[in-house]
Amino acid sequence: MKLTRKMVLSRAKASELHNVRKLNCWGSRLTDISICREMPSLEVITLSVNSVSTLEPVSCCRRLSELYLRRNCIPNLDELFYLKDLPHLKVLWLAENPCCGTSPHLYRMTVLRNLPHLQKLDNQAVTEEELTRALMEGEEITAAPGREGVGSGCPKPSYTLNSITAETGRGLLSYTEEEADIQGQLSLKPSAGGPSPSFSQWDMLSSHKSKNILTAILLLLRELDTEGLEVVQQTVASRLQALHRQELQDME
Known part of the structure; x- marks a missing residue:
């Protein structure tokens, strides 16, 4: 499903896309978020429990500070390339995506090496020690990923x-x-001027x-x-x- 202008304006209670600052699209069966390119003022977006397979559209959201993408279809960590030029990004939730792989440690170190300004990753605070270790143990991402085969075999989103x-x-x-x-x-x-009930x-x-x-x-x-x-x-x-x-x- 494609995220449309009508959906965005309705959920954000806004009149124009460029005015949208916060958007909640949790569990909306989304696969296409290309409209994010038209929301330069976006600061917080929730896309968890969908089927999004690329982070490229949010690379245009230069004011983005919080990005929630748990349980989507992000195929690999090369997608982090699209987040590297977002100077205000402080919170990222990317857990339970295919890109997390089989090594939680390598995953976390790689994310922090490429996004050293993060303050919280997957609902866990980032420490100075982790940032130092990430420079040695994380993999640096220097190029955007290819798009071949992206989105295939994506598991059905679920939640607790x-x-x-x-x-x-x-x-x-x-x-x-x-x-x-x-x-x-x-x-x-409480009632005005009175005690709490x-x-x-x-x-x-x-x-x-x-x-x-x-x-x-x-x-x-x-x-x-x-x-x-x-x-x-x-x-x-x-x-x-x-x-x-x-x-x-x-x-x-």
């Missing part, structure tokens, strides 16, 4: 709830406004992890169409019924 939470929570697009809106819907906001739906959640998971789920719901929401509704109803039955059994 933990990965959704990690990428859609505090580290991904920093959805501060959307999170505030969601928390408001859950009675998180003593009890709310949010308070019922037993842990910080549960709150992060719920926030991630609610954010992702906004990306679903009617058919997808109906599936979610049916699944939730079935799960609630099962939990209620379990509670009744425990009371007997």
Whole structure:
């Protein structure tokens, strides 16, 4: 599937491509992101769980600071060539792509040798020691890759709830406004000039992890169409019924 102008403007809530700064296309079955060449102001983009096979289009996004590409079809680390001239790139998530190969150490060293300005790689902070070792143990990439055979045999994207939470929570697009809106819907906001509410739906959640998971789920719901929401509704109803039955059994 091709990422289109209409999709970009709708998801970014923007009127023109050159104004788009943050874009979330997580799990959208994308194979073609060539439209990124028309978004020079882009700073954060999430493309995880798609079928993207080249990084060339994002080489035009000179302001890019965060790039999330977990579980795509990037064939080899030569694709890093397209990221070497992005001076503001600080966060990269490239794990679970074919380019990662069978040696996690060589993969990480090669990425850091070619992108020494990264502060976080695959959700793990980059250390000064790693950057020093990368100069000796990583492979330098000096040319753009050939395009022959790229994208063939790509596995079907999959995901886990933990990965959704990690990428859609505090580290991904920093959805501060959307999170505030969601928390408001859950009675998180205190009344103006008054004390915080003593009890709310949010308070019922037993842990910080549960709150992060719920926030991630609610954010992702906004990306679903009617058919997808109906599936979610049916699944939730079935799960609630099962939990209620379990509670009744425990009371007997």
